[in-house]
Amino acid sequence: MKNIITKWNDTSLILRILTGMVIGAILALLIPSATGIAILGDLFVGALKAIAPVLVFALVMSSLANAKEGSNANMGTVVFLYMLSTIIGAIVAVIGSFLFPITITLTDAAAGDSPSGLVEVVQNLLLKLVSNPIQALSEANYLGILCWAVIIGIALRKSNDTTKKFLSDIAEAVSTAVRWIISLAPFGILGLVFNAVSTSGIEIFTEYGRLIALLVGCMLFQEFITNGIIVGSCLKTNPYPLISRCARESGLTAFFTRSSAANIPVNMELCKKLGLNKDNYSVSIPLGSTINMDGAAITITVMTLAAAHTLGIEVSIPTAIILSILSAISACGASGIAGGSLLLIPVACSLFGISNDIAMQVVGVGFIIGVIQDSCETALNSSSDVLLTATAEFIQWRKEGKKLPF
Numbered sequence: 001m002k003n004i005i006t007k008w009n010d011t012s013l014i015l016r017i018l019t020g021m022v023i024g025a026i027l028a029l030l031i032p033s034a035t036g037i038a039i040l041g042d043l044f045v046g047a048l049k050a051i052a053p054v055l056v057f058a059l060v061m062s063s064l065a066n067a068k069e070g071s072n073a074n075m076g077t078v079v080f081l082y083m084l085s086t087i088i089g090a091i092v093a094v095i096g097s098f099l100f101p102i103t104i105t106l107t108d109a110a111a112g113d114s115p116s117g118l119v120e121v122v123q124n125l126l127l128k129l130v131s132n133p134i135q136a137l138s139e140a141n142y143l144g145i146l147c148w149a150v151i152i153g154i155a156l157r158k159s160n161d162t163t164k165k166f167l168s169d170i171a172e173a174v175s176t177a178v179r180w181i182i183s184l185a186p187f188g189i190l191g192l193v194f195n196a197v198s199t200s201g202i203e204i205f206t207e208y209g210r211l212i213a214l215l216v217g218c219m220l221f222q223e224f225i226t227n228g229i230i231v232g233s234c235l236k237t238n239p240y241p242l243i244s245r246c247a248r249e250s251g252l253t254a255f256f257t258r259s260s261a262a263n264i265p266v267n268m269e270l271c272k273k274l275g276l277n278k279d280n281y282s283v284s285i286p287l288g289s290t291i292n293m294d295g296a297a298i299t300i301t302v303m304t305l306a307a308a309h310t311l312g313i314e315v316s317i318p319t320a321i322i323l324s325i326l327s328a329i330s331a332c333g334a335s336g337i338a339g340g341s342l343l344l345i346p347v348a349c350s351l352f353g354i355s356n357d358i359a360m361q362v363v364g365v366g367f368i369i370g371v372i373q374d375s376c377e378t379a380l381n382s383s384s385d386v387l388l389t390a391t392a393e394f395i396q397w398r399k400e401g402k403k404l405p406f
Helices: 002-010 013-030 035-066 075-099 118-129 133-138 142-158 161-183 185-199 209-235 240-257 264-273 278-291 294-310 317-331 342-352 356-368 370-400
Strands: none
Touching: 013 185, 013 240, 035 133, 035 142, 035 161, 035 185, 035 240, 035 264, 035 278, 075 209, 075 278, 075 294, 075 317, 075 370, 118 142, 133 142, 142 161, 142 278, 161 185, 161 264, 185 240, 209 240, 209 294, 209 370, 240 264, 240 370, 264 278, 264 370, 278 370, 294 317, 294 342, 294 356, 294 370, 317 342, 342 356, 356 370
């Protein structure tokens, strides 16, 4: 048994995940009524979501407390790349929606609360920053977690070496626990695939096929064309080895967990493999799960313009530009959980005078196609967190004459 476990752990995680995917799909087709298998996925995602807030808090606080003078120098570049890619993602969605206008059948399939406007979105963001730190941890409020981790981490910079060593040990212990959970990813993904295949019918591929195709097409364009241009122009080299690795090692797990927050540990591990500075990525990766939302911006934009086209509302170029900016800002307010971007669609819809009742029906359509839409969205968001973090650091490597690891 020990030899089997050793061989299993020595096998590539990607290969193990693919094995879990295949087995999960086969079981779903053969025994779809065996719903107990799906609990493997729930346990895996639940464990990652539970540990991720603690990991973010511990890593960011420890990183800043132990940071040497001059570290985190490229954080401004990271934030710039995050915001640039998010805004461009919204623009890509606008162009795609103009080229391939989509109309949808609106029903009464939606219900829920949503922000009523941009002012409320900004207000909610600010309030999340100053949320009670214990409450922020329990509710996985990553803006609050980041805010307090940064404040406490900076405050601990003048603490003694024993305290700093203790913080490092705590961060390493939490990271080790995360690595244990990640090693069980194949079983968790087996359960997630089983649940998706056994519960989702093929009707989403017919009635909403064109909408799904537009969303996924825009996200693929953003992943491989837009990000390729950004990374290639920054590094003056072929970006696709790095893009493909990020998509494979980060995007794949994010696709099935459907949570940027839950995928933070995976991204941390990938950054480590790429040889990035821990002082940098321990801050930029959690930050990216909050503000680097290319996929969310695309979803908000495409769904809003689909509603406008359905209602016969003419969209001018200036309005489309405003929509891109609004979608990018709104996307930063999307939570790091599955479907987090959908409830921000009414904010963008309000730009066209679309009532909240109609907008929430669009949200309902979003949940119907969420099996595909949200999975692709999260894969794009999460993989680009690593991609842009690495790009910012590799810019510095090039200046120093260091060889890039791809």
